Amino acid sequence: MARTAGSDGERTEAAIREAAVDLIARHGYEAVSMRQLAARVGVQAAALYRYFTTKEDLLFTLMREHMEALLTAWDEARPATTEPVARLAAFVANHIAFHIERRSQTHISNMELRSLSPERLTFILRLRTSYEKELRAILREGTEEGAFDLDDIGLAAMAVIQMITGVIVWFRPDERLSVEGVTQTYLSMTMRLVGATTNRETQHVHAGTRLRA
Amino acid sequence: MARTAGSDGERTEAAIREAAVDLIARHGYEAVSMRQLAARVGVQAAALYRYFTTKEDLLFTLMREHMEALLTAWDEARPATTEPVARLAAFVANHIAFHIERRSQTHISNMELRSLSPERLTFILRLRTSYEKELRAILREGTEEGAFDLDDIGLAAMAVIQMITGVIVWFRPDERLSVEGVTQTYLSMTMRLVGATTNRETQHVHAGTRLRA
DNA sequence: GAATTAATTGAACGTACGTTTTATTAAAGA
DNA sequence: TCTTTAATAAAACGTACGTTCAATTAATTC
Numbered sequence: 001m002a003r004t005a006g007s008d009g010e011r012t013e014a015a016i017r018e019a020a021v022d023l024i025a026r027h028g029y030e031a032v033s034m035r036q037l038a039a040r041v042g043v044q045a046a047a048l049y050r051y052f053t054t055k056e057d058l059l060f061t062l063m064r065e066h067m068e069a070l071l072t073a074w075d076e077a078r079p080a081t082t083e084p085v086a087r088l089a090a091f092v093a094n095h096i097a098f099h100i101e102r103r104s105q106t107h108i109s110n111m112e113l114r115s116l117s118p119e120r121l122t123f124i125l126r127l128r129t130s131y132e133k134e135l136r137a138i139l140r141e142g143t144e145e146g147a148f149d150l151d152d153i154g155l156a157a158m159a160v161i162q163m164i165t166g167v168i169v170w171f172r173p174d175e176r177l178s179v180e181g182v183t184q185t186y187l188s189m190t191m192r193l194v195g196a197t198t199n200r201e202t203q204h205v206h207a208g209t210r211l212r213a
Numbered sequence: 214m215a216r217t218a219g220s221d222g223e224r225t226e227a228a229i230r231e232a233a234v235d236l237i238a239r240h241g242y243e244a245v246s247m248r249q250l251a252a253r254v255g256v257q258a259a260a261l262y263r264y265f266t267t268k269e270d271l272l273f274t275l276m277r278e279h280m281e282a283l284l285t286a287w288d289e290a291r292p293a294t295t296e297p298v299a300r301l302a303a304f305v306a307n308h309i310a311f312h313i314e315r316r317s318q319t320h321i322s323n324m325e326l327r328s329l330s331p332e333r334l335t336f337i338l339r340l341r342t343s344y345e346k347e348l349r350a351i352l353r354e355g356t357e358e359g360a361f362d363l364d365d366i367g368l369a370a371m372a373v374i375q376m377i378t379g380v381i382v383w384f385r386p387d388e389r390l391s392v393e394g395v396t397q398t399y400l401s402m403t404m405r406l407v408g409a410t411t412n413r414e415t416q417h418v419h420a421g422t423r424l425r426a
Numbered sequence: 427g428a429a430t431t432a433a434t435t436g437a438a439c440g441t442a443c444g445t446t447t448t449a450t451t452a453a454a455g456a
Numbered sequence: 457t458c459t460t461t462a463a464t465a466a467a468a469c470g471t472a473c474g475t476t477c478a479a480t481t482a483a484t485t486c
Contacts, residue, residue, distance in 0.1 A: 002480035003433040012433080028327055030243035034474060046476080047434055055474065111324065114241055155390075155398055158383050159376050166375025177368075185368050192405045215450035216463040225463080247444060257465055259446080268444065430485070435478105442473080453462070 013051045015041045020058055025104035029059055029112040059112060060120045066105040067127035073098050074134060084142030085196050091135055092190050095164050096183050103168050110165070132157060139194060149195030160190055226264045228254045233271055238317035242272055242325040272325060273333045279318040280340035286311050287347060297355030298409050304348055305403050308377050309396050316381050323378070345370060352407060362408030373403055 019040040023032045034055055038045040052058040077094040079086055099106045113121060136157045142148040150156045164186055171182060232253040236245045247268055251258040265271040290307040292299055312319045326334060349370045355361040363369045377399055384395060 002435055003482045004435085005482065007433050007482070009433065026327075028243065030241065031327070033472075035472085043433095044435055045474085046436080049475070050433070114244070152398055155395070156402065158379060159399070159402055162379030162382070163372045163376040166371060166379075169375065170371050182368070185365055186372070189369065189372055189406050192408060193402050195405060215465055216452045217465085218452065220452075220463050222463065246442075248442085256463095258444085259466080260464055262445070263463070428486090430483100432483070433481085435480075437477090437479105439476080440474100443471085444469105446469080447467090448465100449467105450465080451463085453460100455460075456458080 009050070012041070012043065012047070016048060016051055016058070017062065021062060021104045021108065024059070024062070024112065025107045029108070029115045056115065056117065056120070059108075059115060060124075062105065063109050063112070063116070063124050064127070066102065066109050067124060067131070069102075070098055071127065071131055074131065082141075084138060084145055084147035085191065087138045088142065088148075088190065088194065088196070089187055091138060092160075092164055092187055093183055096167055096186060097179065099165060099168050100171060100173065100179055100182075106165070106168055132161060135161060142194070142196075147197055149197075156194060160193060163193070164190065222263070225254065225256065225260070229261060229264055229271070230275065234275060234317045234321065237272070237275070237325065238320045242321070242328045269328065269330065269333075272321075272328060273337075275318065276322050276325070276329070276337050277340070279315065279322050280337060280344070282315075283311055284340065284344055287344070295354075297351060297358055297360035298404065300351045301355065301361075301403065301407065301409070302400055304351060305373075305377055305400055306396055309380055309399060310392065312378060312381050313384060313386065313392055313395075319378070319381055345374060348374060355407070355409075360410055369407060373406060376406070377403065 016037070020032075020037055023037055023040060034048055035045045038048055041048075048058075052061065074091070074094055077090055079090045081087065109124070113124065116124065136153055139148060139150060139157055139160075140153045143150045143153065167182065167186065171177070173179065229250070233245075233250055236250055236253060247258045247261055251261055254261075261271075265274065287304070287307055290303055292303045294300065322337070326337065329337065349366055352361060352363060352370055352373075353366045356363045356366065380395065380399065384390070386392065
C-alpha cells in the first residue's frame with residue numbers, strides 16, 4: 001500500500017489537528033501516542049510526520065494558533081468606547097464566549113505548557129502575557145478614572161482571569177444554564193469584584209482620561 | 214549489594230513522597246519515571262515497590278492525603294460563629310493559607326486527575342465535592358439571611374473557588390506581597406463578589422480571620 | 427501518456443518505561 | 457550466637473514509544 005485513493009493533504013492535516021485537540025484535551029499530551037492519534041485519523045503513524053516534524057511541534061502549533069486566535073478575537077471584539085465598565089464588560093464577555101466555544105483548545109493551552117521546550121514555552125507565555133496586559137490596562141485606567149476601586153491592579157487582574165477562565169472547568173453547554181445566562185452572572189460578579197460604580201454613569205469619567213502608553 | 218547500612222523504611226518512604234511531590238509538580242506525573250524518582254531518593258527503582266505497589270498507587274496516595282488534609286484543616290479552622298461573613302472569611306483565609314503552604318500538592322491534585330483509574334478518580338472527586346459543599350452551605354445560608362446577595366449559589370461557589378485557588382498559579386512567597394497582604398486583598402474581593410453587606414461586617418471580618426500561626 | 431510530485435504504507439530502529447524476580451546484606455529478636 | 461525479618465541492589469522482561477526509511481501508489485503536469 002501507499003498513497004490512498006482520494007487522499008488530500010489539506011484535509012488530512014485538518015483531520016490531524018481536530019483529532020489531536022480532542023484526544024489531548026481528553027487524555028493529556030503525554031498520554032496520547034502518535035499511533036493512537038493516527039488511528040483516530042485513519043492513517044498510519046508515519047503519515048503524521050508529513051505535516052508535523054515532531055509530536056511537540058504538533059502541540060506547539062495547536063497552542064500557538066489558539067493563543068493567536070484569542071488575541072485576534074479580542075482585537076475584533078474590542079469596543080470603540082473608553083468607558084471602563086463597558087470595556088471590562090466587553091473583555092469578560094468575549095473571554096467567556098471564546099473559552100466556551102473552544103473548551104478543548106483552552107484546556108490544552110492551560111494544561112500542557114510544561115511539555116514545551118523552553119523557547120516555545122517562552123513564545124506562548126509572551127502571547128498570554130500580552131493578552132493579560134489588555135485586562136490590566138482596562139483595570140488600571142478604570143481605577144484612575146474612579147470607575148473601579150482597586151488597590152492592586154495586577155492582583156485583581158489575576159483574580160478576574162482565574163475566575164472567568166474557570167468557566168470551562170464545570171460549564172457544559174447542554175445544561176440548565178445558557179451561555180448568555182452564565183455570561184450575565186459572571187459579568188455582574190466581575191463588576192462587583194472590581195468595585196465598579198453601579199448603574200448611574202460616573203459623572204467625572206472624562207476628567208482624567210489619558211491615552212494608553 | 215543489598216540492604217544498605219542505616220537504611221530505614223519509614224525514612225525512605227517519607228523521602229519518596231517528598232521527592233515525588235516535587236518532581237511530579239515540576240514535570241508532571243507522566244513525565245517523571247520511576248527510575249528518575251528513585252535516583253532523587255538515592256535508591257534503585259525496584260526499592261520503590263516496597264512502599265507503593267504501582268506508580269499510580271503513589272500518585273493516588275499523594276492526592277488522597279492532600280485532599281484529606283485539606284478537609285481536616287478546614288475542620289480545625291471552622292469558626293464557631295454562624296455569622297455568614299465571618300464564616301466565609303474563615304473559609305477563604307484557610308483555603309489560601311493551605312494552598313500557599315502546599316503549592317506542589319495542590320498543583321498535583323488539580324493537574325493529574327486524569328492519570329487516575331476511574332474508581333480512584335471518583336474517590337478523589339468525592340472528597341473535592343464535599344469540600345466545595347462547605348463553601349456552598351456558607352453562601353446559601355448567608356444569602357438566606359440577607360448577608361450575601363447571590364442569584365446562583367453554585368455558580369458563585371465555583372467562581373470563588375477558582376479565584377482563590379488561582380493564587381498558587383502566580384504567587385511566590387518571596388515577592389513584594391506577603392501571605393497576609395494577599396489574603397486581605399482576596400478577602401475583600403471575595404466579599405465584594407458575593408455582595409456582602411459592607412463596612413460594619415467588614416470590621417467583623419478582620420477581627421474573625423486572624424491567620425493561624 | 428510519460429514524467430513528476432503528493433500522499434501514504436509497512437517495517438524497522440533504538441530507547442525508555444513500569445514492573446518482577448532473585449539474591450544479598452543489615453538490623454532486630456530469640 | 458543464631459534465626460528471622462527488613463531493606464535494598466542488580467538484572468532482566470516484555471512492551472510501547474517517537475521517529476526514520478524505503479517502497480509504492482495516486483494525482484497532477486507537460
